[in-house]
Amino acid sequence: MADLITRRSTLAPASIDAEARTAEVVWSTGAGVRRRDLSGPYEERLSLPPDAVDLSRLIGASVLDAHRQDAVRDVLGPVRGASVDGNPGRGSGAVLGPAPRWSPSGRTL
Template sequence: MAEIIRLPQMLRDAEVRAGSFDDAAHTIEVIWTTGATVRRVSWLEGEFDEELIVSANAVRLDRLNSGAPFLDTHGQWSLDSVIGSVVRGTARIEGGQGLARVKLSAAPDAVDRVAKIKEGTVSNISVGYRIHSVERKERDGKIPLHRVIDWEPWEISAVPIPADPGAQVRSAKSDMFDCKVERALADDNDVRRIRLAMQQRMAGLGR
């Protein structure tokens, strides 16, 4: 059983590889995903665990490998937020991790921020991504598991504090995207339980 839901761009913690700054090339190496399972909460789905599948078949690397931006705290509305870019062709999957090389900007308006990254003062990284397809699995006595089997990283950002993986901030300006949800149901009891939960949720919204 499948359905289409609408999701915003998601965020995940990532990291700069320690000691990876190359002075001659002005680049750093980043680990933009490890695929770890994280707890999320959404007004539509409630509480669930999200597991990113990190494999060549699950991750769409075209945007990163086309020179995706390296941003200051996910800034999307000004060119001043662009403090680098992914070196074309360097985004890859190795050993269950997503890796890439980032070229840092030498522009005068980015000097202060880039200097903090070079010296290691700023080492927290966050990746923004779109989910295309998930596999939802109901688990007895536990919250549901969303296995993200098709997803697309769009940008990488330097952040002062790692992004909260459980936060899904929605606003009138947020872009929303279609996501296919495959529901892995064990038996008819799962169907009845989901229908009951949906009826209770809708009843609550109607108050």
């Protein structure tokens, strides 16, 4: 059986805006994570110094429910902002937008 590989994200409760449906999350602590590909196991470690990270490409990306990507319903919304705070091994977060909901006709509900 393959090893279970997980990544943890923490939610900052003080950052939740229920009306706007936004929350700030920690998207990386810089800790190494065991991964596996066709070449075998390896450790993934994200580089987080502000001059090494281009987060502009993250803006607008889909935020997925528990990393699931099988259906449109798994998309919670777009990333609205992202930054790193300059502390070694710590990302300061991404802000999530309202979730799209779709009807069978393809229209937004």
